[in-house]
Amino acid sequence: MATSAAERAAVQRALALAASDGVPLGPNPRVGCVLLDAAGRTVGEGFHRGAGTAHAEVDALRRAGEAARGATAVVTLEPCDHTGRTGPCTQALLAAGVRRVVVAQRDPNPVAAGGADTLRAAGVEVELLDGELAAQARALNAAWTFAVERGRPLVTWKVATTLDGRSAAADGTSRWISGAASRRDVHRMRGLADAVVVGTGTVLADDPQLTVRDADDRPTAVQPLRVVVGLRDLPATARVLDDAAETVHLRTRDPHEVLAALRARDRQHVFLEGGAHLAAAFVRAGLVDELVVYTAPVLLGAGTPAVADLGITTIGAALRPRVTDVTVLEGGDVRTTAALEPTGAAQEREA
Structure with missing residues (x-):
């Protein structure tokens, strides 16, 4: 399924949320998430506010409540698939009944990566973006991405x-x-x-x-x-x-x-x-x-x-x-x- 106009607009909104005033540049990546219903309307949105706080997906799911069931989650970074200070976002998305996930940037961190595969294996439709939107997502966390990839x-x-x-x-x-x-x-x-x-x-x-x-x-x-x-x-x-x-x-x-x-x-x-x-x-x-x-x-x-x-x-x-x-x-x-x-x-x- 091709990315819709509503989903592309949601990526831009998620990027803006991730870069909200007061969000630290590190050590965690800045991440935004927008939840869309079947008609492309926003039913929840959230962003990560720094180490130890709720991840963007969890923040958006909490705000959406039951409206998250059957929704599309548009996220700037691949949902994490590991337990750190917080639980894996993949499991939160599955528990909420999200049917589709649009990802702007794959997670380069081998500890947290694999979320897209986990979601697909559970029957969730996952689209990984490329092109300009993917480049914007990577630029959002340029130093973090560089440090993870280069060590x-x-x-x-x-x-x-x-x-x-x-x-x-x-x-x-x-x-x-x-x-x-x-x-x-x-x-x-x-x-x-x-x-x-x-x-x-x-x-x-x-x-x-x-x-x-x-x-x-x-x-x-x-x-x-x-x-x-x-x-x-x-x-x-x-x-x-x-x-x-x-x-x-x-x-x-x-x-x-x-x-x-x-x-x-x-x-x-x-x-x-x-x-x-x-x-x-x-x-x-x-x-x-x-x-x-x-x-x-x-x-x-x-x-x-x-x-x-x-x-x-x-x-x-x-x-x-x-x-x-x-x-x-x-x-x-x-x-x-x-x-x-x-x-x-x-x-x-x-x-």
């Missing part, structure tokens, strides 16, 4: 640089290379991650607080984990050690060890902020997935490069990120967003 957090590297590629002047000063609009945007970007990572050198040189603040410079309610990487001790007075957010000091220089430690803490999206040597280590290890570069209309001619030696000695070996967005911010800074694919991936994609 490590998604890494976004942020750097602020001058037109000639400097992150600091020759005397070490760098405040401020980028403008106020860029700095506000960085706080927005930090708020999309669940871990902000810098090296000990950045802490010792700049003493950043690494919190997320709103447009009025007030700390937001939810703060990412602050992560300092490196072997050197930090002074007790370092702002990154204050009580504004949780902080962990990982005494290693190995990016693989950093990501393994953060994955063990259920972190899915790392916002890598510096400095040049730490960023280069992640790039050399092939562990940077996305770049966000704020380029200020400034020329220095000398100073600290935005990234340290990458071991590239010839133009043929240059890394060529795939630009996905270019935006001119208020004040003249340019934000460039690009995907950094593993070596050879771009050539294979174009072949």
Whole structure:
């Protein structure tokens, strides 16, 4: 049975529910569910509000009550088929008498996957979407999906640089290379991650607080984990050690060890902020997935490069990120967003 117009509209509604204000970005995926009767009318809807709360399907079923019997459940993520903090959504759907389930994204988590097969085996009609609606569902939980599939957090590297590629002047000063609009945007970007990572050198040189603040410079309610990487001790007075957010000091220089430690803490999206040597280590290890570069209309001619030696000695070996967005911010800074694919991936994609 092909997806109806009412079901496609319900997918969009379920995606909007999943992204409701206040729903955390992790560690659980954001999920929405809409229940339709035989005429395509909504009889219940729900969404997951975070770890330990009712899943979207259960939330919608409770709101629908007896109207759920014979209904179609439209969900943004395949119903789970395991018992965790809550029971399996497959069994809740079967107990409610749902006759059809439309799934926008298959669950990539092997622990929870298999819901579609379980429902089919019980006689429920299941349709797995592809195309644009499936892409939207995947984008809803991009970092969570990446972390589940790759076994490590998604890494976004942020750097602020001058037109000639400097992150600091020759005397070490760098405040401020980028403008106020860029700095506000960085706080927005930090708020999309669940871990902000810098090296000990950045802490010792700049003493950043690494919190997320709103447009009025007030700390937001939810703060990412602050992560300092490196072997050197930090002074007790370092702002990154204050009580504004949780902080962990990982005494290693190995990016693989950093990501393994953060994955063990259920972190899915790392916002890598510096400095040049730490960023280069992640790039050399092939562990940077996305770049966000704020380029200020400034020329220095000398100073600290935005990234340290990458071991590239010839133009043929240059890394060529795939630009996905270019935006001119208020004040003249340019934000460039690009995907950094593993070596050879771009050539294979174009072949």
